[in-house]
Amino acid sequence: MSxxxxxxxxxxxxxxxxxxxxxxxxxxxxxxxxxxxxxxxxFQAFRSFGNFRREANFSTWLYRIALNTVLTWFKKPxxxxxxxxxxxxxxxxxxxxxxxxxxxLMWALKQISEIDRMIISLSLEGYKNEEIATxxxxxxxxxxxxxxxxxxxxxxxxxxx
Amino acid sequence: xxxxxxxxxxxxxxxxxxxxxPEQLLEEAxxxxxxxxxxxxxxxxxxxxxxxxFFITSLSIYALFRLNQPNILMLxxxxxxxxxxxxxxxxxxxxxxxxxxxxxxxxxxxLKFYKKSVKKALRVEENFGAFxxxxxxxxxxxxxxxxxxxxxxxxxxxxxxxLIILIIVLVYAPIGLLGSRWMNKKAYGEFLDxxxxxxxxxxxxxxx
Numbered sequence: 001m002s003x004x005x006x007x008x009x010x011x012x013x014x015x016x017x018x019x020x021x022x023x024x025x026x027x028x029x030x031x032x033x034x035x036x037x038x039x040x041x042x043f044q045a046f047r048s049f050g051n052f053r054r055e056a057n058f059s060t061w062l063y064r065i066a067l068n069t070v071l072t073w074f075k076k077p078x079x080x081x082x083x084x085x086x087x088x089x090x091x092x093x094x095x096x097x098x099x100x101x102x103x104x105l106m107w108a109l110k111q112i113s114e115i116d117r118m119i120i121s122l123s124l125e126g127y128k129n130e131e132i133a134t135x136x137x138x139x140x141x142x143x144x145x146x147x148x149x150x151x152x153x154x155x156x157x158x159x160x161x
Numbered sequence: 162x163x164x165x166x167x168x169x170x171x172x173x174x175x176x177x178x179x180x181x182x183p184e185q186l187l188e189e190a191x192x193x194x195x196x197x198x199x200x201x202x203x204x205x206x207x208x209x210x211x212x213x214x215f216f217i218t219s220l221s222i223y224a225l226f227r228l229n230q231p232n233i234l235m236l237x238x239x240x241x242x243x244x245x246x247x248x249x250x251x252x253x254x255x256x257x258x259x260x261x262x263x264x265x266x267x268x269x270x271x272l273k274f275y276k277k278s279v280k281k282a283l284r285v286e287e288n289f290g291a292f293x294x295x296x297x298x299x300x301x302x303x304x305x306x307x308x309x310x311x312x313x314x315x316x317x318x319x320x321x322x323x324l325i326i327l328i329i330v331l332v333y334a335p336i337g338l339l340g341s342r343w344m345n346k347k348a349y350g351e352f353l354d355x356x357x358x359x360x361x362x363x364x365x366x367x368x369x
Contacts, residue, residue, distance in 0.1 A: 013183040039190035102172030124170040
């Protein structure tokens, strides 16, 4: 990678760095571990930037890298196990926190599977079903059905809480 | 209850809250990757030093039991004359290797120095190995001859023995040399390739 490419990479990262932080927040609670994960995503993106085709959407590409990195991260032994388990202290009273809908949604998202979390977060981020299918490797029709089902599941989780 | 997913998603903060720039995070990530590589390399060089220490110790102990045999002591002396400086040189290179890259912004220089030091240390060790492989048949024959009470004159006066030694050296030396290089490549080659690759990436990334 040349110096110019490196600058281009960092410029694009600056514009889309929220993607990395949002993705890591979805999967990891511990701030230090989240920072480690962001670093790992950055590193993987940096290594792969030479293969990035400029006609593709950078945010879509970065999202794919981020999600793949997260899934690989959880395959490591004793990494992120605590974050994946819903602890009793994590349960929140949605009536008290109903103004902070973001926190409610974040909590509910952690109750569903990693793949479903990935799909719904991409949908809420504004990605079209075709793009989500590209990122996740699932079929476009499957994505539409899954999004609907996931939203129902999340609604039930929030209502029960 | 209709939960407004889009509104809730919009409320979720996307920033980490820490004022760390992507450049700093990337630098830290690259530093961590190189730290693992440096640690592994330093440990592997340490193993080589242990082997050398083992040989030096073994020869020293053997010499203690042969104090009344000056010919054998002389041979051991020749080997030690080469082995000790080799061990000292490799040790000095090893000592100069840091356990982790310093956070002083000189990542590229540190890695270049690391790569240079490691390759020099390995070259020194290979040169020693080459000498030892070529010399060991001759040394082995000489020690065996001296153990039986022989001397230099009787050794050199037997052309048949000298011819055998010459043939063994000519046959054994190339095989030994190739074999030791193959073993080094097997043990260290993949790792050194990875190191070179990591250093290339880090050199590019660390340029500011």
